[in-house]
Amino acid sequence: MAELRIAVDADQDGPGGRLQPLGEGGQPTGPIERVRDLAPAMAERERAERPRWVWAATDEVYPRLLPQLPASRLGRCHDVKLIEPLLLAHEGLYGEPRSLGAAWARLQGLPVPEDLRLGLAEAETDAHAQDALFAPDRSRLGPGVDSLTALVAVHAEQLRRLAALPEAVRPGLRLLCAAESAGGLVAAEMTYDGLPWSIPVHDALLEELLGSRPTAAQAASGARPPKLAALAVELQEALGGRQINPDSPGQVLRAFAEQGVSLPSTRNYLLRQVDHPAAPLLLRYKELSRIYAAHAWAWRDAWVRSGRFRPEYVVGGVVSGRWASRGGGALQIPRILRGAVVADPGWRLVVADAGQLEPRVLAALSGDPGLIRAGAAGDLYAGLAADAFKGDRARAKLGLLGAMYGQTSGEVGPLLAVLRRRFPQAMGLVEAAARTGESGGVVQSRLGRVCPPPSASWQDVTAASAEEGEDRAGSAARSRGRFTRNFVIQASAADWALALIAALRRRLAEIPATPDGGRPRLVFFQHDEIVVHSPRLIAEAAAAAVTASADEARALVFGDTPVRFPMDTHIVERYADAKGGEKADGDSELDEDETY
Structure with a gap:
């Protein structure tokens, strides 16, 4: 028909x-x-x-x-x-x-x-x-x-x-077009429905973290909240007492140098390696300063209306197909403030997180039997460790993430050699994608989203450097190879996530409303995590819809694969109470800005 x-x-x-x-x-x-x-x-x-x-x-x-x-x-x-x-x-x-x-x-x-x-x-x-x-x-x-x-x-x-389009491409891209359009519907509805946000809880959290709210005049003059100001003083004293602006990386780096600590930047991963009392203070200051700048009182005045956080989502706002947002930091709500996301009375939040999504996508894309077997028991990294790394989960995780993101230096190099021997199909897939990128080619996601071609400046650098016998060409090529090797995985993960929310939106609409007309609504989506706001009476049905939708998305995107994409699902009153949103064991993947 x-x-x-x-x-x-x-x-x-x-x-x-x-x-x-x-x-x-x-x-x-x-x-x-x-x-x-x-x-x-x-x-x-x-x-x-x-x-x-x-x-x-x-x-x-x-x-x-x-x-x-x-x-x-x-x-x-x-x-x-x-x-x-x-x-x-x-x-x-x-x-x-x-x-x-x-x-x-x-x-x-x-x-x-x-x-x-x-x-x-x-x-x-x-x-x-x-x-x-x-x-x-x-x-x-x-x-x-x-x-x-x-x-x-x-x-x-x-x-x-x-x-x-060629027959090999057409079915996947048809599905991607339908899913992308469904994502547009979801994005508009999430903005309209809004994420439940408790102003009293938010106030209490900010008071505990930052102290009282600065007056308008104090904020205009650049005054910090009391606890942030006190932390700045404590940091200054730990760095020898000389007056510094902790928001100025240059001043902070000079102060550390005077203490005998040489740092190339103030990035968090570097500060965590520093054995100096000022390092943890600076890490804490940076965390609280970001909250004050991005998610404190001024942010709430701009973005929370009628007890709902209503950002503007941008479907496919990132080249991989991941979403972005126009203001409001919708996709970067600090975990420490998730306690302010509170369900309405008589309602619950169904929070679901696809754990270890990208390694599972690699297994499904490559069909590597060893990697598929590693994920069958639940914890893919643990299965990988048992198969190839003598039970050392940390080394297994480090090696696999290095393979997906193109990290080869230091400890990762020997781990990659093990992975190539034990999981040749998976490693062959990412390394073929890297070679395509290094040669200036483009790669596609599972459903056919095409990565950006190399820029004109990249082409100029690689051509000129090759003629001059310099290493700039090799460096530029390797950088693009890292991008394309991850694109096939991250963009395919985005394909699956789009199919998930499209299926979930349909399944939630099929759940009968409560006697008072309440219906479950998808109110938050972030890469591999969703939040449904549901009447308590039908929250279990909403959670079952999440599970069924994840399996439907797997079949639609990857076909007849034995790889499963389990959703860690929790029914809670507060977002902060859902373990699935926390990735407590540190299994969150690299940030978008680090992979692109």
Whole structure:
């Protein structure tokens, strides 16, 4: 049975818009319908026909509809702006403008307008800039172009381009396009529903960590909260008593040098190796200073409304397909403040974390029987240690992470030699990806997300250095090899996570509401971790939906693989009470900025 699609063109002013039914190939199959109020009209069509909604961009249309939609909401969509860059990358046009106006211009052979862009710092500090950042990008269509005509034509062209892809690529990219569009729905709904945030608990945590809130005048003058100020004094005394600004790396490094401690930087991993009383004080100061700057009172005033933290999520905001956020630090909530995430009375938080996700992705991608066997018992690193490292879990973990992230120096080198002997398929996969990157090629995720090609400056460095016989070419090549070896794993993990939240969103909608109409909602998503806010009476059903969705995502993305992706799931009142969100044994992978 052919899938019904309906194109949606929302009015720029007012609640109305136009709808047009489309066939499976994107061709119009009926007249344009003008409606006064899109939300109820679309809700009625959703109940009766369950179409796939086609629009220029989810973040332009869906947030306007959500306040008026019934609890069931919309099921599926095709997001032109999210799908366009996936297709462009396969056509060798990585990083080209992706708006409806840009896609229309390419289709018509017209000059392509740049996407509307605004600096993050400007958007966070200026209310008018925020409005511009999140405003519909209609200005990208040329004067006199009918937006619905452009939408229908661009959508049909995207379907044609998908169908023209090689058979080896097409099914995976179709799934990725559907999952990316579903991610757009999830992102808008998470912003609308918000993450429950207790202001009294947050105040108590800040008071304990930082002391009382500085007045507006004190904050404007740069005064620190009492406990942070006292810690700065204690650090200064530990470094010989000379007045320093602990927020100035240069001053701190000079002060350490005067104490006989030479440091190249103040990065945390270096400070943890320093045997000096000032080192732990600086680590603590940095932690509290980040909380004060990024998640204290001013942050809450800007981002917490009506007891909910409502950030703006950016689907596919990182090249690997991971999400980002526009302000608010949504994906970097400090663990020490997670106690402020408190379920409503009579509700619970279902917190689930996919432990050791990327090593399991490597096992599924490579089909390496030894690595698959290592993960079968639960703790993949422990299984790896028992198989190849005489039970030494720490060395097993260090070696495998080194293989995935391209770390070869120091202790890692001999560990990699063991891994190559015992797990040749897994090591062969990441090393082949590295060689592709070193030669200037591109690699893909499991579903077909293409990594960025090398920059022009990279090409210049490698070409010039090779001619001059310098080592810069080798260094640049190895750096890109580290990027591509990790991309195939991290981007494939992002594929799985997208499929997970798409499946979970559908399964949560299928759970019958409580007698008072309460429904479980996905309210937080971070790489490999999700939080569902659910009525207590159906929290167990929501937790079961998480487990089923993880298995569905495994089958969709990796097919018939014996690798399992277990979710460590907890039903709690406070986010901080969920062990799954803590990765207490230190199994969190490297940060995005360290791998890219």
